[in-house]
Amino acid sequence: MKPKKPNILVVNDDGITAPGIKALMHAMKDIGRVVVVAPDSPQSGMGHAITIGKPLRLDKIELYEDIETYRCSGTPVDCVKLAVNSVFKGNKPDLCVSGINHGLNNSINVLYSGTMSAAVEGAIESIPSIGFSLDDYTMQANFYPCIKFVKEIALQVLTHSLPVGTVLNVNFPAGDKIKGIKICRQANAKWAEEFDERVDPHERPYYWLTGVFQNNDNGEDTDVWALEHGYASVVPTQFDMTAHHAIPVLNSWNFNV
Amino acid sequence: MKPKKPNILVVNDDGITAPGIKALMHAMKDIGRVVVVAPDSPQSGMGHAITIGKPLRLDKIELYEDIETYRCSGTPVDCVKLAVNSVFKGNKPDLCVSGINHGLNNSINVLYSGTMSAAVEGAIESIPSIGFSLDDYTMQANFYPCIKFVKEIALQVLTHSLPVGTVLNVNFPAGDKIKGIKICRQANAKWAEEFDERVDPHERPYYWLTGVFQNNDNGEDTDVWALEHGYASVVPTQFDMTAHHAIPVLNSWNFNV
Numbered sequence: 001m002k003p004k005k006p007n008i009l010v011v012n013d014d015g016i017t018a019p020g021i022k023a024l025m026h027a028m029k030d031i032g033r034v035v036v037v038a039p040d041s042p043q044s045g046m047g048h049a050i051t052i053g054k055p056l057r058l059d060k061i062e063l064y065e066d067i068e069t070y071r072c073s074g075t076p077v078d079c080v081k082l083a084v085n086s087v088f089k090g091n092k093p094d095l096c097v098s099g100i101n102h103g104l105n106n107s108i109n110v111l112y113s114g115t116m117s118a119a120v121e122g123a124i125e126s127i128p129s130i131g132f133s134l135d136d137y138t139m140q141a142n143f144y145p146c147i148k149f150v151k152e153i154a155l156q157v158l159t160h161s162l163p164v165g166t167v168l169n170v171n172f173p174a175g176d177k178i179k180g181i182k183i184c185r186q187a188n189a190k191w192a193e194e195f196d197e198r199v200d201p202h203e204r205p206y207y208w209l210t211g212v213f214q215n216n217d218n219g220e221d222t223d224v225w226a227l228e229h230g231y232a233s234v235v236p237t238q239f240d241m242t243a244h245h246a247i248p249v250l251n252s253w254n255f256n257v
Numbered sequence: 258m259k260p261k262k263p264n265i266l267v268v269n270d271d272g273i274t275a276p277g278i279k280a281l282m283h284a285m286k287d288i289g290r291v292v293v294v295a296p297d298s299p300q301s302g303m304g305h306a307i308t309i310g311k312p313l314r315l316d317k318i319e320l321y322e323d324i325e326t327y328r329c330s331g332t333p334v335d336c337v338k339l340a341v342n343s344v345f346k347g348n349k350p351d352l353c354v355s356g357i358n359h360g361l362n363n364s365i366n367v368l369y370s371g372t373m374s375a376a377v378e379g380a381i382e383s384i385p386s387i388g389f390s391l392d393d394y395t396m397q398a399n400f401y402p403c404i405k406f407v408k409e410i411a412l413q414v415l416t417h418s419l420p421v422g423t424v425l426n427v428n429f430p431a432g433d434k435i436k437g438i439k440i441c442r443q444a445n446a447k448w449a450e451e452f453d454e455r456v457d458p459h460e461r462p463y464y465w466l467t468g469v470f471q472n473n474d475n476g477e478d479t480d481v482w483a484l485e486h487g488y489a490s491v492v493p494t495q496f497d498m499t500a501h502h503a504i505p506v507l508n509s510w511n512f513n514v
Binding site for chain 2: 047125204255257
């Protein structure tokens, strides 16, 4: 008997027409039955936002040949919630993949990233989940060199599943040569913001968020190190944000209440 | 010599006119010099979203007597970034407090919460930071019983600072009697979504996100347990999301690329 093809949910944060999601859905077609549920517009930087104050639209559309495709008006996390509840209707997919993002989501970017938040939401739903990102934010990004890695990592996750409560954050360097895969920790880095202050035609100020990525971590076991040295970085990521090591510290304080 | 009053940044996600932020700013006035930078509209569920695709407004307004107040058009995280860079201008505040949120942000809610994401952003900026939330989402919520706890926790954080890379997630039960403070871990819980599907006057479907909070954790050391038993829960929270325990597991896989 032929084994059943896995059901694969494909999401992203760059929107349903982004080249990155096309590359990902085509890679996944070789592995299983693909269902795409993606935002109708770019949602970069949406983090783990959900839509509470207004209703959501979810429309089945004819966009990609032979691929069941839904366009959603919400955030990447909304897409996963709607996919699980209103598309798969509780019959959970075997795998949730997010991306391929146009731009890196390594290190602290995991918090800001809609791509990774969608994958994290998949993991919260107990679906083996992976976020993929490439170090090229342009719409001309060349996803071809990372496709064999995307497929191999997806197959490994389908084979082994993932430790409970974890999700993979996979980032690829740009360029033709990817040296291999490094399992990493999230580098201790941050953005040094520099707001670009301008004045509108009505003489009122406005601010554009800009910034410089600052790596404060010399470790050779980080995602920043791996990417700088030509490797794909794979960071097992968890949504238990408890700083367990800090519990005894706080228990030593004397609260006078 | 009298010690210098600490500079305290007050933010929230319910918006600048919410009763919860008024309660928090008045509590902080007894401790230090308060600067409020808060969203111009409710931003619940915005998680760690930032504004990339459009510019931000930041306006100094006269709203609360004797308190320097800025209204921001962005997300809670945008507020912290703008506060640090354009209000404090690199002269970082001594403390960043967020809330008091109308509604709990315990357990998995830490990911969806704009209140906590603002506090996390403060921590990324190396500012001792605390998010406060009350188990009452109404605008009539009674913040009075938690104020002495808010002050005491803020004072303790100013005295001890916090372990590097951590931030406090503080939640209060509703009602007059708070039994005390419990240092906790984040409970393993999630939302079971139930989208409310409706049809608009043009016969197109739309979806309201609703859900039921599901606790899957019997531990007596969790925030859910503490709140159910009448205690304020304090969870030390970190933004290193690496699942360190999963690194050896992934290193045991054989990637065929």
